[in-house]
Amino acid sequence: MKIGQGNSKFNDQTSDNIEWAKWSWNPVTGCKYGCKYCYARNIANRFYKEKFEYMVHRNRLTAPVNTKIPKKRINEEGIHNVFVCSMADLFGDWVETEVIQEILDVCEASPQWNYLFLTKNPKRLLEFTFPDNSWVGTTVDCNARVANALKYMPHVKAPVRFLSCEPLLEDLNIESLHGFDWLIIGAQSKQTEVPEFQPEQQWVTKLISTAREAGIKVFIKPNLRVELPDRPKEYFQARPIVRPGRQAQQTTMFLEGLEATTL
């Protein structure tokens, strides 16, 4: 298959799992971290023949070119946002540097999309310079992850850095969110191995107040059902829309070049 002509597309994301992105894209799948609440492992074990083993799917690199936003959805919040590797941790230590760089290069060549990256290994993010159309985050679900997040995230070379506290499992000790641009808070949804878990209201309001002190945006996930005085769902301003024909051509040319040199 010629990489510039594959028919892979983004997945239309309709569930509440990643409400802040209307698409997901999985050029890599599988993860070696063992989070009990992992919805991705649940899905992979049910539907993928390779289960949750680490896999690279280069045939999916054409998805940014092939995916078009339906006209009637053009004004939807988050419609330009693509969650990269919803079925993996792209920045796990086992993922080859070239694979990550190849994906970042494809993202840079398709600026009609915003790409969202999320990892539990924030130290690895420092190895890369992220393109202008990327938002990069780390998950902090418990206090054991706070130190690494605060140490590494402010130094990540990305236009938007975010913290995802989902599922929020503890009363987090985070003194300041300076260095971040966005905070996402969510609960633990029911999975095969874990029941639903809702954090205490005070854990959530404390985080929101830390975010307000730092002047950053806050997004409360629908799966968080504790009573709150308000439930902010703040995004960044929508990106300017690039003419699709011109952009698709640019990205296809990039992918064809990639095939000639590296694939």
Ligand code: SF4
């Ligand atoms: S890091 Fe993410 S993908 Fe990996 S096991 Fe944990 S929740 Fe699942």
